[in-house]
Amino acid sequence: MSDGDELLRAQAMVAMAVGDRLELAEEPPGFRLAITGGVLARLDSITARMRDQFEHLRTPSSRRIPDAYYADEQETENELQKVGAGLRAAIALGGSVGDPFEIERDLAADLTPTGIWARRSEASRVPRPTTRPAVFDWSLEPIPWIDDEDFNWPPADADALTGTRQLAGGEGERVRVGEVPFTDWVQLGFIERQRTFATRYPTNPGRQVLLMAGLEVCDGPPPANSGPLSELPPGLWAYAYTDLVSGLDQDGARAAVATMRKPLAALVSFEQTPGAPSQERGLGLHQFCLTPQLEIVALLGLRPETPAIRHTLVDDQGQAMVCRQWRSYLVHDGNYGPLEPAVVGADLIIRRDLFDILEAAIGAKRIDLGLTVRHHQGPESHNDTED
Known part of the structure; x- marks a missing residue:
């Protein structure tokens, strides 16, 4: 391999592992170059360690990336922290002397390691709950095939449920939580995927079932191609709503909630979220996380717990809204690699008294239970299939 190829590999490692944080820090002069130089100096060692990791964690025929923390990520993170530790001195040597505490505080905010969102998910994990809409009771027996x-x-x-988008009447009743310590709370949203991998011995195709449900306000038939969960960034689990949207008070939130026409819960998207690691590698994110709509949080006056180490919002009475996450029923992919969970899911639940306030603000008759059910058999995405 030529020196140019090795440099390109080192640059790619830096871009993948810490590139988003360097951009967030507005690319301090020489920072990326110094990190790349440190990675390049140990590239042979990093490559050898990664090869050993892959040989240990999967067979040669597998194309899937095992869930692990790899040497390239570790070494790139080490270089970032080493260079960051000397940045203030380098700035001073360059003739710019500022408040050292402010400089380091700003750097830390942008360059903090990316594990925080993954750790919040780990802290929010629970044993797989049975709480779900009654029409999903058949799914309590996981991967029956x-x-x-x-x-x-x-x-x-x-x-039978494929193509059914919304339930009304008795089937659309509010789902009450059955697990302690959240007994009688109300489930705002639910998602669960049950999946098994394609195998050669015995020969079986990959299969999966995806279930989604959530309370929503449509004032009529749901929009075409819509789902019972919308999509939002994760900020409400870490920051006060007043820090995310200026000028929104409870009166404004009440007016917004009274006229809203959308799901009450949303799937979290970590795109463009500082400190969010890859879902595929390293300190990876859980597959699913749910969050409430911002105007609901503002109406109820909720805030993240302090410190914000879980997906939990609180009020003066304690826990008020929680996203529970679960991973269970380990299976292998037919290549005898590391076991992986066949069932992953999440739900969003709210304390009963707060739901009563929310329901009154929206109008009980305007709230329906939306759902989506999908099933698939055959080839999966590149990272989840075999040669």
């Missing part, structure tokens, strides 16, 4: 050679795909109940 895995040990049944005569299983008829797709699952009959999943197939």
Whole structure:
């Protein structure tokens, strides 16, 4: 491999592992170059360690990336912290002398390691709950096809619900939480995926079922191509709503909630979120996380707990809204690599008294239970399939 190729590899490692944080810090002069130089100096060692990791964690025929923290990420992070530790001195040597505490505080805010969101998810993990809409009760037995050679795909109940977008009447009743310490709370949103991998011995296709449900306000049929969960960034779990949107008070939130027409819960998207690691590698994110709509949080006067180490919002009475996450039922991919969870999911639950306030502000008759059910058999995404 030529020196130019090695430099390109080192640059790619830096861009993948810490590039977003360097951009957030507005690319301090010489910073990226110094980190790249440190990675380049140990590139042979990093490559050898990564090769050993892959040989240990998967077989040669596998194309999936095992869930692990790899040497390139570790070494790049080490270089970033080493260079960051000397940046204030370098700035001073360059003739710019400022408040050292302010300089280091600003750097720390932008260059903090990316594990915080993954740690929040780990702190929010629970044993797989049974709470879910009654029409999903059949899903309580996970991956029923895995040990049944005569299983008829797709699952009959999943197939029957495919195309059903909203429930009304008795089937659309509020879902009450059954697990302590949240007994009688109300479930605002729910998502769960059950998946098994394609295998060669025995020969089985990859299969998965995806279930989504959530309370929503549509004032009529749901919009075409919509789902029962919208999409939002994760900021409400870490920052006060007043820090995210200026000028929004409870009166404004009440007016917004009274006229809202959308799901009450949203899937979290970590795109463009500082400090969010990859979902595929290293200190990875959980597959699913839910968050409430901002105007709901403002109406109820909720805030993150202090410190914000879980997906929990609180008020003066204690926990008020919680995102629970779960991963369970380990299976292998047919190549005898590390076991991975076949079932991953999350829900968003709210204390009963707060839901009563929210329901009154929206109008009970305007709230319906939306759902989406999908099933798939066959090739999966590149990272989840075999040669």
